Amino acid sequence: MKKGMLHSGLLALALSAFTGASMVAHSAFADDTFKVAVVSFLTGPAAGPFGEPGRHGAELVIDAINEGTMPAPYDSVGFGGVSIEAMFVDESGGNAKQVAEYRNLIEKQGVDAVLGYISSGSCMAIAPVAEELQTLTVMSVCGTPRLFEGNNWQYTFRTQAHAVADSVAAALYIRDQLGDVKDYTGINQNYAWGQDSWKFFDIAMQKLIPGSSGSDSPQFPKIFAGQYGTEISTLLLEDADLVHSSFWDGDIEAFVLQASVRGFFDKKRFISVAGASAVDNLGKRFPEGTVVGTRGEYGILVREQEGELNEWFINAYRERYGVYPLESSYQYAQTVLALKAAMDKAAAESGDTPNKEQIIAAMKGLEFQSLAGNVSLTLGDGHQAVHPIGYGVTAWDDETDGPKLVDIRIYPTHCLLPPVNQMSEEWLEAAMPGADC
């Protein structure tokens, strides 16, 4: 009896293993579709300013490529000859949930590749699992440099430059446009992104503007805290004339609302590294004269920029969703374009529908045209993107009755990031050798 049960068990195990292997072998490219999960915040405080616009950006470009309606160089139908079937997944709920969801997507839903992720915490948690499950994962927004510095991921890519580039570009803009800044302080969220942003900005400022001095007590309120009255008082009492912030989502909007009523922006220059979504959301309530960046050539920074791809994206997005595309719309669309470029390249090289290994080989070190600029995957052994980053100053446009950025400066990649195989922080501390900007 026991022997019979043992045999039955072994048979069931062998059958299930065979079935599972068959499913894996046939999951990719079945029925000429490539199944992709796009992960972004669809609920919670980050959904409005980041998650939903990101999802819309990806959705718009995926549909257009599937239908062959995008302008050149993405005017061929499909991704390497196949269509993408996209499913949209919520990033809310913390890292543990994201890891479980990722496993579910790969092992049960049969997803071929995963795109997206906004939070640095999500990216750091997902990358090891992507390696374990050997699944192509292309990250869109997260900014921590630690994703590839000290790690050698084979299946993970990121199409967004990391936080060091944002911070160096911010310091360059201050040096070039504001010039006389000597004392500065900051208010940043108390987690990896906020802490890293302040640290890199502080180092870059001291290297680029010798004699400048950062505050000893910058503010680090909890993410999504909502109430900043005490922090605003503290910043107002400081002598520093410039305030740096990497606030994003509802936090930047709440801060601006609370600070503007107290005359904060009349007394301090303010630089917002990642708060561009608030410029659109708050409209006239967002103070003019604020330095704003979009972490690349995205959103309001390139709204007036000419170019067939950019103009198509803005018009198609407005037609479909009724609003202008924001920073994350561009970032997610950029990730989809990277996948399209890699799959087309792999298909051209193989002469057939590419498999996973061929797509990954094509993506490594890829150079591709994004909506408003070019992107190269040159850092992180060909897995980490570099691209120019711009800043501008907010102003109100009476003609369009909407916000705009003026005095825009866009810094090339060699000014912003270290050469291959050098750690960002070491490069910053060494006064950015090779970046003659």
Added chain:
Amino acid sequence: MQATLTLLLDGLVYASYLFIVSVGLTIVFGVMKILNVAHGGFYAWGAYAAAYSIGVAAQLGLPDWFGLILIGVSSMCVGLIFGYLIERLILRRLYQHEEVIILLATFGLFLVLEDLILLVFGVNPYFAYQPMVYLGSVELGGIFRDVYSLSLLGLACLVAFVCWYILNRTKWGKILGTVIYDREISLAIGINVTTVYVWTFIIGATLGALGGAYISPTISVAPGISIDVIVLSFAVVVIGGMGSIPGALIGAVMVGMLRALAVHQFPELELFVVFAVMAIVLMIRPEGLFAPAKVRRI
């Protein structure tokens, strides 16, 4: 002097905010012995109702001060509707069960209320800054302060006074005291405990909604705003003693002042200080600073 005044005002404004959002929680626990996690949902619905109605009023061209009236109206509507429906349809069926079952039910309700917000209002933020802009700012201690935030102090004092007055100077207060002391004896002497419960829950829900509605002009009203609030409210209520209104007041002042001190002098401790106070109080007085005396049954 300037720094001291600023610190004092910052601490008191934050304490007022904490008291307003936590007093409803402590009233419901004090009377009904329900640890109401759904309180965060009332806060969020209050914020959304106020932000939405203020936005509509602005579109209709109504004056900015009208938003102040809408804050009161929307919080009462949220408290009445949700408080009544939840007490009648769900909680009333659970009173005979253990407290932990009711706690889980309110947690489920919290999630439902959050999802209802997504269903009704979507994910995009709402702004209702008109009342805050209308009240403007005033220079105190060398820096400008917005009058709207300072008005939180007045609102907190008003709420505290009304609670004190009702509990100590009215027949309703005496009835509440009796129900808090012993539900069964209250029933035996003819008190309609069912009515007391439903009104207590409505008042608790209204106070939670009032917290959200009053804060809405200062924030971006977006999904998830209530999560931090419910955690902070619990911290304040635990410090002061579950079910004690003076305890909630003292707890809010302690947390508010210590947090302000941390932000001004040791910003890196800001996250830590609230829960450090809670841990210390729990070590010394596990029942909280002002927990009401418990009945000893013989």
